Amino acid sequence: MMKIPHRIYLTEDQMPKQWYNLRADMKELPDPMLNPKTYKPATEEDLYPVFCTELAKQELDNTTCYIDIPEEVQEFYKMFRPSPLIRAYNLEKALGTPAKIYYKYEGNNTSGSHKLNSAIAQAYYAKKQGLTSVTTETGAGQWGTALAEACSYYNIPLTVYMVKCSYEQKPFRKSIIETFDGKIVPSPSNTTNVGRAILKADPTTSGSLGSAISEAVEKAVTTEGCRYVLGSVLNQVVLHQSIIGLESKIAMEMIDEYPDVVIGCAGGGSNLGGLIAPFVQDKLTGKANPRIVAVEPASCPSLTRGRYAYDYCDVGKITPLARMYTLGCSFVPSANHAGGLRYHGMSPIVSKLYHDEYMEAISVEQTKVFEAATLFAKQETILPAPESSHAIYGAVLEALKCKETGEAKTILFGLTGTGYFDMMAYEAYLKGTMKDYIPTEKDLEKGFSELPIIPKN
Amino acid sequence: MMKIPHRIYLTEDQMPKQWYNLRADMKELPDPMLNPKTYKPATEEDLYPVFCTELAKQELDNTTCYIDIPEEVQEFYKMFRPSPLIRAYNLEKALGTPAKIYYKYEGNNTSGSHKLNSAIAQAYYAKKQGLTSVTTETGAGQWGTALAEACSYYNIPLTVYMVKCSYEQKPFRKSIIETFDGKIVPSPSNTTNVGRAILKADPTTSGSLGSAISEAVEKAVTTEGCRYVLGSVLNQVVLHQSIIGLESKIAMEMIDEYPDVVIGCAGGGSNLGGLIAPFVQDKLTGKANPRIVAVEPASCPSLTRGRYAYDYCDVGKITPLARMYTLGCSFVPSANHAGGLRYHGMSPIVSKLYHDEYMEAISVEQTKVFEAATLFAKQETILPAPESSHAIYGAVLEALKCKETGEAKTILFGLTGTGYFDMMAYEAYLKGTMKDYIPTEKDLEKGFSELPIIPKN
Known part of the structure; x- marks a missing residue:
């Protein structure tokens, strides 16, 4: 073989x-x-x-x-794409799992x-x-x-x-x-x-x-x-990010693989929506049925603890209203180190898929995220971004389940970026001064209480 | 075509x-x-x-x-290698040069x-x-x-x-x-x-x-x-770094190219020696005759202004003596931002090649280096390390010469790394507070005066 x-x-x-x-x-x-x-x-x-x-x-x-990618954009993509699909051989070995872990690595460009x-x-x-x-x-x-x-x-x-x-x-x-x-x-x-x-x-x-x-x-x-212009949440952004999932799927086909589970970190949903898009297509068209898992910070748990409701995309209430999983636009997440995931809402596309049970979601505290990040860095030689490390945590969790059951599942996760600009967070983790923040029910109720009331037409 | x-x-x-x-x-x-x-x-x-x-x-x-690369090392290499050989289409366009510019990019790993x-x-x-x-x-x-x-x-x-x-x-x-x-x-x-x-x-x-x-x-x-263990200067390090040149040469063969000129930044000589190794082999064996150019900081000009003499590899004079281009082990280079190039000596292999005229060397002030770095970043979307940017400067210089002469030369340079941990340097450059340091003849004489005297055997 x-x-x-x-x-x-x-x-x-x-x-x-x-x-x-x-x-x-x-x-x-x-x-x-x-x-x-x-x-x-x-x-x-x-x-x-x-x-x-x-x-x-x-x-x-x-x-x-x-939708056609304009030729100029295709040319620009070629400066930093295709991004590699990587088999995490060393992480697998360190975990002692029979699972095969793959990650699509989007961090190899200067934006990180x-x-x-x-x-x-x-x-x-x-x-x-x-x-x-x-x-x-x-x-x-x-x-x-x-x-x-x-x-x-x-x-x-x-x-x-x-x-x-x-x-x-x-x-x-x-x-x-x-x-x-x-x-x-x-x-x-x-x-x-x-x-x-x-x-x-x-x-x-x-x-x-x-x-x-x-x-x-x-x-x-x-x-x-x-x-x-906006980097997440919107449909147009999920559209552009579908390049992640499309490339991943082709790369897996090249090695005759298909994921049993696809895992992404969840903030506004741009990476997640893009990564899972072609795999959800397979679910929708009945071609395959991979599990889809979103991993979000416990400090900002829009999918796992939010409401599926119309809400503003911004605090100032000047944007259009979107129906999405939300903590309420007035909810201010704690100063979690995964700044890219500190958003009260979630892409309407991802929200709808979650609502209709095409996908699952879990939340995790940041100290556990950094534990997974550090393990990953030492095994795979890439220092991951705190955001991305939520997906690593999810993948490790699945891989350890496989260790228990003995199943050799194929896991695909999105490694969205690198943590070179997050060293203060790593420092806090190393020193043991990093804290976990989990909003109380009261915190959440406050956010929900300010959700806009939409008149019935 | x-x-x-x-x-x-x-x-x-x-x-x-x-x-x-x-x-x-x-x-x-x-x-x-x-x-x-x-x-x-x-x-x-x-x-x-x-x-x-x-x-x-x-x-x-x-x-x-x-010399065989141990299998375990080969396996580890596969986590971050092969590194890409990149055609700098956008940089070429921005310079308006007929030259073809390629760079071997070694920055896509967490060490940078x-x-x-x-x-x-x-x-x-x-x-x-x-x-x-x-x-x-x-x-x-x-x-x-x-x-x-x-x-x-x-x-x-x-x-x-x-x-x-x-x-x-x-x-x-x-x-x-x-x-x-x-x-x-x-x-x-x-x-x-x-x-x-x-x-x-x-x-x-x-x-x-x-x-x-x-x-x-x-x-x-x-x-x-x-x-x-040491990261540069030594023969063993140049040996290991030959992987850069070997991969570059194979990649160029794949696209039916061969460099007219090979350019590397020069500090202790590890990247430079590794990049040029198989091309110097071609010169030595008469297969080809590419120009080889080292680019070093004007603040620490061991090749362009140093002496070819026996010297200690360290300030404390406890290492063996190596014959190399040196500014004298007591020479303290200014706090140039390209920290990786602040070394008084130069790999004995590179020194010998330079002495025997297999290669050329130029020196450049750091503000010019950052000018080249910023131009490159905007065109090629990679933020280069200050060290690597010396080679960019050299490549731009060659490409602009081609623009004058109309020659479509093939330029290969080594982009050794990324500048994500050098933002204070970029900040100084942006603010206009970056200074250039060029040692005076007196500074150099002081360093030379302390060179060891080797008794004739």
């Missing part, structure tokens, strides 16, 4: 030329986004002031199964994560439309770095609202974004109405993705020739 | 199974290492107290042309550089010999990280003497080395006699690789079951 290589790469010819739009295959669609003023389903026109025209179309396209997949697409459409600037938010800083790279490539001025606690935890993220000509504003800030309001209510707030989004959107809609 | 892909990967089967020992093909050998007490050529026995037995053998082996190639080999031999601990020094921190990864894999306790100015510039290097169980001591320190002597002479010294080496060697030879 051929030994499976450690790293499986597609050739350029094998790389996907289209993104896969999961919605076109779903039995039931996610509920439509609502205009926050009329509570009617948002139209393309509603979205034009916020998003690029082409991206607004992708956001609402529930029918086109495959999968975020560049969507960033370059969004920058491309912005350039094509002749926009003169864009805004965004960033949590952990990976999205901000990715978008700065993409915007610098297309010479589009970029302002990044960076969640304040990440800004303080990761001083060098600022420098790298600035190296790519991005401008950083710690959020909440005094540069927007919504930022000023948040600061007035709580001057010491550590910020959140939700409030940074509000600021970036406000800035975009009040600036001529400017639009807002 | 087939379009050359952006990234060329060898398959696992194509990966080299032997390192190439350039010395076996050299017309004239580098002068032998000398025992610092007897001034006689060092024997294996002389080296045993300092180095692992197998590595001492490799150090003195001038005749075996190809090529250093892991030799680290895992050295840790393997240490384990095989049953050593109970090892010591080393690190400048930029890449070697320290690489060795920590390798030692953690084999459960060998490691102490890293880190050059003080790097320790201060790169706080997160400490955390990452500690994540892999390495112990860090800023050097010069009070833990060794030589460290105490250096501190007494100059309490405010920012340290240097030379003094960190002295401390690590002293610690190794005075500790039971301990040996010293």
